Amino acid sequence: MSDIAERVKKIVVEHLGVEAAQVKEDAKFIDDLGADSLDTVELVMAFEEEFGIEIPDDAAEKIQTVGDAIGFIKGNAKS
Amino acid sequence: MKRRVVVTGMGMVTPLGDGVDTNWRRLLAAESGIRAIQAFDTSDLATKIAGEVPVGDREAGHFNADLYMLPKDQRKVDKFILFAMAAAKQAVEDSGWKPQDEEGRNRTGVMIGAGIGGLQTIYETSLVLKERGPRRVSPFFIPSALINLASGQVSIEFGFKGPNHSVVTACATGAHAIGDAARLIEWDDADVMVAGGAEAAICRIGIAGFNACKALSTDFNDTPTMASRPWDKRRDGFVMGEGAGCLILEEYEHAKKRGAKIYAEIIGYGLSGDAYHITAPSEDGDGAQRAMKAALKRAHLNTDQIDYVNAHGTSTMADVIELGAVKRTFGADAYKLSMSSTKSATGHLLGAAGAIEAIYAIKSVIDQVVPPTLNLDEPDEGCDIDLVPKQAKQRQVRYALSNSFGFGGTNACLIVAPV
Numbered sequence: 001m002s003d004i005a006e007r008v009k010k011i012v013v014e015h016l017g018v019e020a021a022q023v024k025e026d027a028k029f030i031d032d033l034g035a036d037s038l039d040t041v042e043l044v045m046a047f048e049e050e051f052g053i054e055i056p057d058d059a060a061e062k063i064q065t066v067g068d069a070i071g072f073i074k075g076n077a078k079s
Numbered sequence: 080m081k082r083r084v085v086v087t088g089m090g091m092v093t094p095l096g097d098g099v100d101t102n103w104r105r106l107l108a109a110e111s112g113i114r115a116i117q118a119f120d121t122s123d124l125a126t127k128i129a130g131e132v133p134v135g136d137r138e139a140g141h142f143n144a145d146l147y148m149l150p151k152d153q154r155k156v157d158k159f160i161l162f163a164m165a166a167a168k169q170a171v172e173d174s175g176w177k178p179q180d181e182e183g184r185n186r187t188g189v190m191i192g193a194g195i196g197g198l199q200t201i202y203e204t205s206l207v208l209k210e211r212g213p214r215r216v217s218p219f220f221i222p223s224a225l226i227n228l229a230s231g232q233v234s235i236e237f238g239f240k241g242p243n244h245s246v247v248t249a250c251a252t253g254a255h256a257i258g259d260a261a262r263l264i265e266w267d268d269a270d271v272m273v274a275g276g277a278e279a280a281i282c283r284i285g286i287a288g289f290n291a292c293k294a295l296s297t298d299f300n301d302t303p304t305m306a307s308r309p310w311d312k313r314r315d316g317f318v319m320g321e322g323a324g325c326l327i328l329e330e331y332e333h334a335k336k337r338g339a340k341i342y343a344e345i346i347g348y349g350l351s352g353d354a355y356h357i358t359a360p361s362e363d364g365d366g367a368q369r370a371m372k373a374a375l376k377r378a379h380l381n382t383d384q385i386d387y388v389n390a391h392g393t394s395t396m397a398d399v400i401e402l403g404a405v406k407r408t409f410g411a412d413a414y415k416l417s418m419s420s421t422k423s424a425t426g427h428l429l430g431a432a433g434a435i436e437a438i439y440a441i442k443s444v445i446d447q448v449v450p451p452t453l454n455l456d457e458p459d460e461g462c463d464i465d466l467v468p469k470q471a472k473q474r475q476v477r478y479a480l481s482n483s484f485g486f487g488g489t490n491a492c493l494i495v496a497p498v
Contacts, residue, residue, distance in 0.1 A: 018150030038155075041218040048214075 025067035088327030090169025094130030101140035102247030130320030130426030157197030163277035187240030192432030249485030253433025258348035277323035310456035319428030324434030349373025353488025364404030392420025433483035
């Protein structure tokens, strides 16, 4: 399952233009990684795409850190 | 007393390359920026050529987007905004204007327009919506495609909090943006404005759309550099270009006080409408004539004082209508001035055309040289004034006038003067 964490981090690095070292599990997308609200929408779409899942809006709102994303995907991923 | 408006910075990216110096050098050397389209498949399109911005090393005069926007931010904007940002950054840097306080930022505005805006983005997103549904539409789709987001992005980049506005008047956009921004300074709504136009409509839907209007050249697909040939008998439509041009307009005393270099003064601006046809100019050139007369009146100039006209001259049947309007506006003085169409080298940059051509007109009054009209082998009937065929020409240029006309029957004319 660490593969999921690596894939999530890779997406975050690509979309937010941050260094891989900054993308720790407790890093907050908005406060720590410079994302704005539109970036977070796009990130969630990218996670859906990568893992073939649907992240409902109420679940997406709770995904605020890299670890939140990895946790949600581990619990719901098909691939 | 009316506040005077001068130009203290210039930036551009066009099919001739990145930067004002590269553009002017290649233009005077009679080089063409038109080539076979490289960005997409043209096999089923009637037109297979355009003026694409050459991408590559800036040292070679080519466009390197990474110099102007981080790759992660480039994904969030349509190419027309990227071009606008490049031209604006060049112009701001050239001007040396960096407001040091809130008042300075509040008095600096942006007015960059586009004719069409994020056409390729709209096209691509339409396909995503149709094939994959609404949940796959990017949150950046709308802010990427909106025309005024060029002004918005530039204001955010530099912290310019003055008037934030945008023009949409098809192929007259660039000229209207400069003229309207100058008026905001004249009226004391701002001291400095970043003004210009941007366009990036060289995409399959853009070419197909203008082909459907029968507006584009189709006879020169095998000889692209010969395709844009204003006033020539063999002209058969315009050639699409892309890019952006931006000026830093500044109130004269403001510029003097900070010791800025001053390129030129915007002394005349005239506007009119044809009220005639959605894509064709009125056959008697009445709208063009009234725009030029209005600009001359505003500039307090007589017809014998204009030495260079940068024509709209798109390489369509309308070229002779503009020429007729120039003859009626200037009378016998039309035979003393020089008129050329730089679209013969750049193609037609639509919403950016008026902005890049204003820069060329400014360079002509600074350097006392007029750029050529390429491919003018055999002038059409009645084209008997100096149209500067094929070679640049050294001559006195006291004042230069630049014409821009757009679909919908919208006309704008600017007059620039040395300071």
